[in-house]
Structure formats: C-alpha cells, structure tokens
Amino acid sequence: MNTAAVMTALGCIELQQRPMPQAATGAAIVKVHAVGVCGSDTTYYRHGRIGDWVVEGDIILGHEAAGEVVEVGDGVTEIEVGDRVAIEPGTPCRQCTQCQAGRYHLCPDLVFLATPPYDGALVQYIALDARTLFPIPDIMTYEQAAMVEPLSVGLWGCQRAALRPGDDVLVTGAGPVGILAAQAARALGARTVTISDVAPFRLEFARALGITVEGVSSPPQERFDVLLECSGAPGVLATGMDRLREAGRAAMIGLPKESVELPVSFLNKNEVSLALVNRYQNTWPLGISLIASGRVSVDDLQTHSFSLEDTATALEIGACDRRSLKAIIYPQDVRGTAVRTDY
C-alpha cells in the first residue's frame, strides 16, 4: 500500500493508491513521516498556478518533507537503510552550465517536488535521488527536519544579502519564512534583528523568540545594513530599502503577486543593492545543525497537525485560523488523529 493525497481538481484532494516506488541506481526510497504545508501548496490547491507553473491533471502537493530511508538503489553510498533524513526537494540535472557553475538551484531542468508537472511528498513512500537526502541526528524530530526547507529560504536570503557578523538586520513579514529568516540572520551573527508585521499575533510570536519587533504603525527610526523582505506585500520592498544605511543590501524573498515599483532615484544616493532569491542551494547541512543545536528554534512554529486524509483541511488552515503558522501532515497516519512524532 502506498497511499497518496492527490489533488484531482482545484480545491479537491483524494486519497489514492500509488504503486510502491522502485529504487533505481543512485536513488533511495523514503518512508515519508512529516510534510509541512507551504503557502505555495495552498496556492496550487486554490488557484492551480504560480507564475508560469500551471497544474495540469493530477498532482501530489508537499515539498517540506522528512522521513526514513527504507531501500537504496545500486551505487548509493552516502546514506543507508534506517537513516532518518531531511529531504531537499530539488533534484538538478548536474550537467548543465548552471549546475556546473555550482548554481544547481537555477538548473533549467530542476525537478522540484510539488511544482508542476512533478509530484510532491504527500505520499507514504517516495523515490528520490539519494544526493537530496541529508541524515539528521537522533535528537532531531521529523517535524524539525521538514522545517529545514523553509529555514533554507532564510539562510540563502542571508547569503544573497551578503550578511556579515555585526550587521543590523530588518526582516519585513513575520510569517514562517520571515521568522526563520530572522533566526537565520541571528545565527549567522547579526548584531541586531528587527522584524515587522501588520499582524500583532505574529509579532508576539517573534517577540517570544527574542527577536525585536516593530509594528508597522510605529514611526520608523532605526536604519539597517541588511533587509530581508519576507512579506511579499506591495510597497514593503521600497520602504524597507529606504531604511538601509549607505551600501546596505536587500534580499527579496517574498514573492509579490504584481510587479513592484522601486524609487531608484532616491535609493541611488546610498548605493544600496538588491538580490533576488529563488529558493536556495547547499543549505541543508547548515540548516540541520542550526536546528539540532537549538540555535534556530522551530518547534513552536508547528501550530497544527493532520493525518493524510485531512490534507484538504491542512491546506486551508492558513486562511481559516489567523493564528496558524505551520501545519504538518503525517502521511503514515492515513486516517488517524495526527499527533507529533516523538522519535
């Protein structure tokens, strides 16, 4: 039995049986234990597209995943059966110019979980390139391992903004991505980290993690070396960049639905720079160690737990419960009352 939660139409999830995957050369079979729900899963579920990626036919969602290796194919040496692993959702071709240049996340042939036409991880067993699997220490839970994915977005954003120890950092947007980007910045040596949001409960959450918070109504005073834009809201990039010091650096992580305007003639005087961020590369080992060591705290981000059967509810929870941050789905728990794993 290999039960999958399949999106068969807009707003429609069905449990279906899929064949057990086979471990080809270089691949491994992972028994999926925890899958975090991302805003992109919800967008595909509701609207069937993100930019140029359009869902056509059935698709399995979910790309923030972790599980246990149950079989390895020929030629797999880095991991073995029984390893508990965090899954990097992108498999590049490893041959093209971008891959050869070390920018494998920009590979034009990247196979990315739950990005059409590729299926994702809301299934009990999945075959993956063994090089996308990163063993986690015994003390780490599968839920924590699944959070390496959204943490990676923040880690790569910090790198794209050339964050240096001692920098003062402003993070705009305190959703899961912003909260993890703020913690990434702190772990990488930021002197101060300030986060802003329009939602008071999100600021409360950030404050409880020891991050300085700023409501959007308070008059902005401080200036910063680095901006990590994580709201995707209109106008936030421009106002955030305006608060950078001379030679400040911004990374655009949030994805606005529309084109954004930048007052470049004003921003010009400080020679601030802007880096765009498309996911991440080479962040899993660091992400795992930051979470395992407690330097990045993810447990309280998980506000909801669902069995595979309740995938549709999990995909909608962000809209229904204002206090939700991250829902985790447990594919091994097909029809049960999902609970956090404690192994």
Ligand SMILES: NC(=O)c1ccc[n+]([C@@H]2O[C@H](COP(=O)([O-])OP(=O)(O)OC[C@H]3O[C@@H](n4cnc5c(N)ncnc54)[C@H](O)[C@@H]3O)[C@@H](O)[C@H]2O)c1
């Ligand atoms: N670049 C990438 O590779 C990548 C990867 C993952 C997610 N993302 C993007 O990151 C963004 C954040 O993701 P998330 O899951 O945390 O989303 P989210 O919607 O949970 O969080 C966004 C937060 O921004 C806040 N916000 C809205 N207007 C604001 C304003 N004017 N000032 C400050 N905060 C404001 C919201 O209240 C919310 O808390 C999304 O746009 C998502 O598409 C990008």
Ligand SMILES: [Zn+2]
């Ligand atoms: Zn995601």
Ligand SMILES: [Zn+2]
């Ligand atoms: Zn490639």
